[in-house]
Amino acid sequence: MRSLLLWCAQNLWLSEHVPQWGFVKRAARRFMPGEDFDAALKAGVAFKAQGIGAVFTKLGENIKAMSEATAAVEQYELVLKTAAEAGLEPEISVKPTQVGLDIDPDAAFANLNRLADAAARVKGFLWIDMEGSAYTDRTLDLYNRVHARHSAVGVCLQAYLYRTASDAYRMLAFKPAIRLVKGAYAEPADRAFPAKRDVDANFLALCALVLPDANRGRLRLVLATHDVALIDRVARFADAIGMDRHQLEVHMLYGIQASQQARLATEGYRVKVLVAYGDAWYAWYLRRLAERPANIVFVARQMFG
Numbered sequence: 001m002r003s004l005l006l007w008c009a010q011n012l013w014l015s016e017h018v019p020q021w022g023f024v025k026r027a028a029r030r031f032m033p034g035e036d037f038d039a040a041l042k043a044g045v046a047f048k049a050q051g052i053g054a055v056f057t058k059l060g061e062n063i064k065a066m067s068e069a070t071a072a073v074e075q076y077e078l079v080l081k082t083a084a085e086a087g088l089e090p091e092i093s094v095k096p097t098q099v100g101l102d103i104d105p106d107a108a109f110a111n112l113n114r115l116a117d118a119a120a121r122v123k124g125f126l127w128i129d130m131e132g133s134a135y136t137d138r139t140l141d142l143y144n145r146v147h148a149r150h151s152a153v154g155v156c157l158q159a160y161l162y163r164t165a166s167d168a169y170r171m172l173a174f175k176p177a178i179r180l181v182k183g184a185y186a187e188p189a190d191r192a193f194p195a196k197r198d199v200d201a202n203f204l205a206l207c208a209l210v211l212p213d214a215n216r217g218r219l220r221l222v223l224a225t226h227d228v229a230l231i232d233r234v235a236r237f238a239d240a241i242g243m244d245r246h247q248l249e250v251h252m253l254y255g256i257q258a259s260q261q262a263r264l265a266t267e268g269y270r271v272k273v274l275v276a277y278g279d280a281w282y283a284w285y286l287r288r289l290a291e292r293p294a295n296i297v298f299v300a301r302q303m304f305g
């Protein structure tokens with residue numbers, strides 16, 4: 001089912017037609033407060049009242065013309081400014097292929113650099129998403145180049161890839177910010193652990209590798225997962241090495257494990273929610289279904305009213 005849903009995420013015909021189906025649109029709303037930024041901002045303000053931060057992402061990937069990349073950059077600049085004016089810690093999360101990586105890597109670098117400048121102006125933060133493994137080298141290269149000029153920039157690493165331990169180890173040399181996830185794309189067995197239990201074990205092993213650096217303030221580490229048992233295991237390890245709770249940061253997606261987000265924040269961990277908006281939600285939503293195929297029940301419920 002996971003493979004089928006991830007195949008659907010890449011299918012051109014489905015990506016053009018499915019978003020027009022009202023019941024799928026309604027089902028997708030479970031993971032995003034609305035298509036426009038106003039709805040996302042409103043959600044961010046409500047999270048702040050609960051002691052939870054927000055990271056904003058405008059949905060969109062694999063754009064076909066640089067004009068789309070420029071529009072995305074301008075939109076993110078506005079998001080950073082508006083979020084700062086609303087009293088939020090302005091953080092954004094951007095896909096490299098949304099700012100032109102497929103078309104022109106140097107232009108994608110210039111766009112990310114421009115966003116890092118905009119984030120620095122409002123004391124915000126730029127997160128660079130990690131897409132399928134065909135992009136890993138190019139994304140890490142972009143990250144290294146942007147990070148050489150800006151400190152408030154981080155990148156996502158995926159625990160399902162065999163290479164991630166060596167990538168993380170190499171990055172520790174330059175005070176990085178790492179958002180560790182399990183990984184959301186369809187990957188072949190020669191690049192990624194096929195079994196979920198191995199991915200979970202690697203997530204834990206990667207945390208053990210980098211937590212001492214996070215404890216010494218040499219790394220901003222984010223556990224971006226809804227796997228509460230895994231978070232609790234990492235938290236116990238962090239506690240054992242004397243790390244303060246507020247140094248351990250957890251990010252989750254809007255609409256998933258909301259009560260756990262609130263619990264972790266109340267217990268003193270740093271919690272942020274990734275709030276997505278925009279109309280290009282199809283591939284992103286299919287990946288959410290693939291993570292938990294039982295979510296299809298929500299689509300069926302919308303279909304049958």
Ligand SMILES: Cc1cc2nc3c(=O)[nH]c(=O)nc-3n(C[C@H](O)[C@H](O)[C@H](O)COP(=O)(O)OP(=O)(O)OC[C@H]3O[C@@H](n4cnc5c(N)ncnc54)[C@H](O)[C@@H]3O)c2cc1C
Nearest residue numbers: 129130156181182183184224225226227251252253288291
């Ligand atoms: C802030 C953030 C940023 C991310 N950025 C990236 C990225 O840049 N690149 C990338 O490849 N991946 C990214 N991901 C997705 C990630 O790789 C996983 O696919 C996703 O988080 C699901 O895995 P999990 O860690 O929650 O663990 P799982 O073991 O899959 O899930 C643990 C539990 O969480 C709940 N859960 C998980 N997913 C869902 C869902 N979709 N619907 C309902 N409940 C669910 C279920 O209760 C499940 O039992 C990101 C995830 C987060 C939270």
